[in-house]
Amino acid sequence: MVIIAYEYIDPLWQPLPDPQAWGPEIDHWVLDVQASRPQLRYWLQRLAPGYWLLHQLSALGQTVVEVSDRLRQLEAANITVIALAEGYVSDRPPSGDQVLFLWDQVKQQLHQQTLCHSHARNRLKRRPPPGRAPYGYRRGKEHYVIDRAAAVVVKDFVEHFLLYGSLSAAVRFIADTYHKRISVATGRRWLTHPVYRGHLYYQGKTVIPHTHAPLIAPDEAAQVDRLLRRQRSLPRRSASAPHPLAGLVICGECQQRFGRTQVQPYRQPSQYAYLRPLHCPFSPKCRSIPYDAALAAVIDQIAKRLPPAIAQLCLPLPTLTTQMEAIDRQLQQLTELERQGLLNAETVQLRRYKLAGERARIEAQQAQLPPSNLLQLAVTLGQPQFWYQLSAAEQRFYLREFLRAIEVTSRPPQPWSIHLRFIWESPIGGVS
Structure with missing residues (x-):
């Protein structure tokens, strides 16, 4: 008895199946990738008693009538048809309401396949998916x-x-x-x-x-x-805090974060701000430090350390650009192969769709790389007067672009000090 596993896929939206999934017991694995199903027609002309295994009955045709005719043809040749999705076995045919339910399932499967095929066609033509347009857009032709x-x-x-x-x-x-x-x-x-x-x-x-x-x-x-x-990696309330050091300052000893506290001395018109450890486990606790002095020390260290650090930073090699150039060459070759008649329009469309998705993935990776003018930007950021001309929001933006954390050491009786951790350096303690 011959055992045949038959599958039909639409290459526009379905991946190529694995024949090993059927197990070693099958004698033939038959796959159709065209709607006309040439392989199915070939085997229907050479029927022999045995077993046909299907994922779904809808694999036999494009309409319910076509599926029914081919199923009847297989069963007339003394072939046992087994459809896994419907739990159908031709040796034990359903009866009564079960028959109606079976063919209703087949009808729904064919309808779903038609919808998926239409959506895949639209994707190849770079048309928007079905549904309402996102807020900010409206659907065009x-x-x-x-x-x-x-x-x-x-x-x-x-x-x-x-x-x-x-x-x-x-x-x-x-x-x-x-x-x-x-x-x-x-x-x-x-x-x-x-x-x-x-x-x-x-x-x-x-x-x-x-x-x-x-x-x-x-x-x-x-x-x-x-x-x-x-x-x-920042506390939630630090995201939009009005001062630039928010969420960046941690203790070099216990890795606890520093918070900003602002007070107004008695009968003084100006306020005084300082940084204090929030949950220091030591006794005596780490000292608080003046906020303005800490910000000035941070700016001074950036002016000294950032330009040489960026100069020594090993930026990724331009492999992503090379990959995108290779994809562009493949796209040009597709146009030439289509013009020469070596590839049909449907194959070219499908290949262009896949190459466009790959190019988008590479572009997303390239967007995460440091900007190309990073060295020139480092020279500007290395000038202390540049920082004092920025607003607090602008200072906060640039600090978070380059700093992972500001490590403070303020254990008495030693004077306090700070150390900058840049984003390309390894995380410290529990800070990531």
Whole structure:
């Protein structure tokens, strides 16, 4: 008795199956990748008693009538058909309501396959997925177009986040300014979703780059990603604190964080700020230090250490650029092969779709690299007067771009001191 495992897949949206999944007992593994099912027609002309194994009955055709006719043809040749999804075995055919339920399942499977095929066609043509357009866009004939009234809200939200580094503050800002109320989760989606960067996002895994006008420019997107990544290691309330050292200062002895405390001396017009350890386990506790003096010491160390540290920093080799150039060459070759008639249009479309997704993945990796003008920027940041011309929010932004932590040693009776830990250095203690 011959055992045949038959499968049909749509290569536009289904991966190539593994024949080993059927086990070593089968005699033949038959696969069709065309809707006309040429392999199935070939084997239907050479039927012999045995067993046919299927994942679904819908693999036998494109319509219920076609599936029914081919199933009847197999059973007439003394072949036992086993469909795993439906639990169907032709030796024990269903009866009554079970028959109606079986063919209703087949009808739903065929309908689902038709929908998936249509969606895959749209992906190959770089068309948006079905459903409502994201906030800030509206559906055009072939792609998303910017909704000018809503896009202003998204752009101002992004600018406010880049300036102050707080999701909750940006959410409150657009609620007060535009009376648009969203959750923090929605705000995070605006910042990170590929659609706002000009890309399409299919099925939660494939990104097709540069399909429509972006609301977040590439340089802004890279800054957003760096800010969100840095904020994961900071206390929640430090994200948008008004002073630049918030969340960065830790004790060099016990790794506990320092907090900023502000007091106003009796009958004095000015306030006095200092940093104090929040949960120091030592006795006597580590000393508090003047805030302004600590900030000045940080700026002084940055001026001395940052330019040479960046000069010695081994930046990644330009392998990503080389990979993107290779993908661009493959795309050009596809056009030439299609013109010569060596590849049909459907194969070229499918290959372009896969190469575009790979290129988008590499571009996302490249966006996380340090900017190309990093050395020139280090020269500017190495000048103390530059820092004193910045606002507190701007100081906070640059400090978090380069610093992992500011390590303070203030154990009495020794004078206090600080040491900077840059982001490319290994984490210290529990700080990550």
